[in-house]
Amino acid sequence: MTMHEQGHAAQSLSAYRAQLLYFHDDAQAEDEAVEWIVDGLLVVRDGHVERVGEYASLAADLPPGTPIVDWRGRLIVPGFIDTHIHYPQTDMIASPAPGLLPWLETYTFPTERRFENPEYAADVARFFVDELLRCGTTTALVYCTVHLGSAQAFFTESHARNLRMVAGKVMMDRNCPEFLRDTPESGARDSEALIQRWHGTGRQMVALTPRFAPTSSPEQLGRCAELAQQYSDVFIQSHVAENRDEVKWAAELFPGYRSYLDIYDQFGLLRPRAVYGHCVWLDDDDRRRMRDAGAVAAHCPTSNQFLGSGLFDFAAAQDCGMPVTLATDVGGGSSFSMLQTMNEAHKVARLSGHHLSARRMFWLATQGAARDLGLSGRIGTLAAGSEADFVVLDPKATPLLERRVSYTESLEELLFALAMLGDDRAVAATYAAGRQVHTRSR
Numbered sequence: 001m002t003m004h005e006q007g008h009a010a011q012s013l014s015a016y017r018a019q020l021l022y023f024h025d026d027a028q029a030e031d032e033a034v035e036w037i038v039d040g041l042l043v044v045r046d047g048h049v050e051r052v053g054e055y056a057s058l059a060a061d062l063p064p065g066t067p068i069v070d071w072r073g074r075l076i077v078p079g080f081i082d083t084h085i086h087y088p089q090t091d092m093i094a095s096p097a098p099g100l101l102p103w104l105e106t107y108t109f110p111t112e113r114r115f116e117n118p119e120y121a122a123d124v125a126r127f128f129v130d131e132l133l134r135c136g137t138t139t140a141l142v143y144c145t146v147h148l149g150s151a152q153a154f155f156t157e158s159h160a161r162n163l164r165m166v167a168g169k170v171m172m173d174r175n176c177p178e179f180l181r182d183t184p185e186s187g188a189r190d191s192e193a194l195i196q197r198w199h200g201t202g203r204q205m206v207a208l209t210p211r212f213a214p215t216s217s218p219e220q221l222g223r224c225a226e227l228a229q230q231y232s233d234v235f236i237q238s239h240v241a242e243n244r245d246e247v248k249w250a251a252e253l254f255p256g257y258r259s260y261l262d263i264y265d266q267f268g269l270l271r272p273r274a275v276y277g278h279c280v281w282l283d284d285d286d287r288r289r290m291r292d293a294g295a296v297a298a299h300c301p302t303s304n305q306f307l308g309s310g311l312f313d314f315a316a317a318q319d320c321g322m323p324v325t326l327a328t329d330v331g332g333g334s335s336f337s338m339l340q341t342m343n344e345a346h347k348v349a350r351l352s353g354h355h356l357s358a359r360r361m362f363w364l365a366t367q368g369a370a371r372d373l374g375l376s377g378r379i380g381t382l383a384a385g386s387e388a389d390f391v392v393l394d395p396k397a398t399p400l401l402e403r404r405v406s407y408t409e410s411l412e413e414l415l416f417a418l419a420m421l422g423d424d425r426a427v428a429a430t431y432a433a434g435r436q437v438h439t440r441s442r
């Protein structure tokens with residue numbers, strides 16, 4: 001049997017031998033926060049990690065005949081978590097425009113219109129999920145379009161592959177083309193229908209998804225907040241303070257609020273499991289308010305640079321204690337890869353004089369995100385009991401990586417090389433709930 005066939009067979013017990021890496025806590029400074037096992041064994045039963053540790057101490061306990069997949073020379077890390085991405089923008093990634101608002105008008109809205117057609121939606125959902133898995137992303141917070149069918153198509157695809165995904169139908173009832181407009185009533189009704197159909201179905205979870213304050217009326221934000229209260233464990237996702245023109249526009253549409261973030265706050269949309277994309281132009285009061293509310297920032301470095309939105313202030317976020325996660329924001333973002341997202345996050349932080357270590361970035365993309373999303377212990381880790389979502393990284397994936405890695409002298413240098421030089425090519429395989437869902441063919 002090839003490794004690929006093994007991955008698709010319904011095996012209740014299997015084991016993986018490789019270098020293993022996961023985190024207990026923020027890996028910023030302390031070595032104890034990092035679990036790094038050079039010759040490790042990951043034992044998976046029925047989609048969950050059963051045991052994790054040294055190969056030498058665990059292998060002997062395996063029942064006879066347990067298949068051991070040999071990934072020696074590779075590094076297994078928890079599946080990446082992308083906390084902000086738009087699946088309908090797959091076909092318009094890398095579209096040139098002078099900034100966010102013209103980009104939305106020229107490319108985004110016409111492309112999102114195509115999701116009126118459920119067959120197109122299903123086709124894009126399939127490709128999008130393939131692409132996430134190629135990049136080692138096993139959980140994402142996904143924007144669909146305003147069409148209920150776009151979300152149905154996404155969840156159908158994700159559920160069929162048993163992936164832990166969060167998604168929602170965009171709510172947008174003003175300042176957009178008529179063909180993409182819902183109403184406070186229909187937006188709430190469709191979102192509630194999604195919650196009832198999908199939230200907790202298998203591994204699927206729903207996010208209330210008002211696109212951003214400028215495209216929702218006060219009535220719509222109010223209806224959204226009612227649902228957020230009624231269903232307190234669903235997610236909320238939106239955009240805030242991405243771009244200067246957008247911030248100005250929000251202030252004109254909602255006069256009298258202290259800040260853009262304050263609009264969401266006054267409507268009751270800041271709470272745990274509320275994830276706000278960008279957070280570039282927040283002030284310290286906003287950042288502390290995010291922290292106190294338990295709301296989470298999704299930092300989207302490739303998007304912020306691609307659209308010229310601004311430089312996320314990592315140091316200020318840290319000083320204020322604002323929870324930060326990493327996200328691609330495809331199609332505003334220019335890569336599906338969380339490794340490339342780390343690369344750009346590092347550079348953005350550097351530009352503001354802050355050093356983001358590779359360990360910290362891997363933590364942010366795994367256990368850190370899981371913790372901030374209220375999914376600790378389930379995803380983002382290789383710890384026993386967790387859902388077996390993991391990625392096999394190949395430090396020799398390209399000639400340059402192989403050469404550079406041969407000179408690395410520490411875990412930090414290895415992870416740094418993978419983040420700076422790696423992308424989908426560095427992902428040898430991806431597993432979700434213990435099943436192999438991607439294998440890279442060389």
Ligand code: GUN
Pocket residue numbers: 086100104108211212239242303329332333
């Ligand atoms: N703000 C409102 N909608 C969007 C979107 O689709 N992408 C980005 N980057 N920002 C937005």
Ligand code: ZN
Pocket residue numbers: 084085086239277329332
């Ligand atoms: Zn976005």
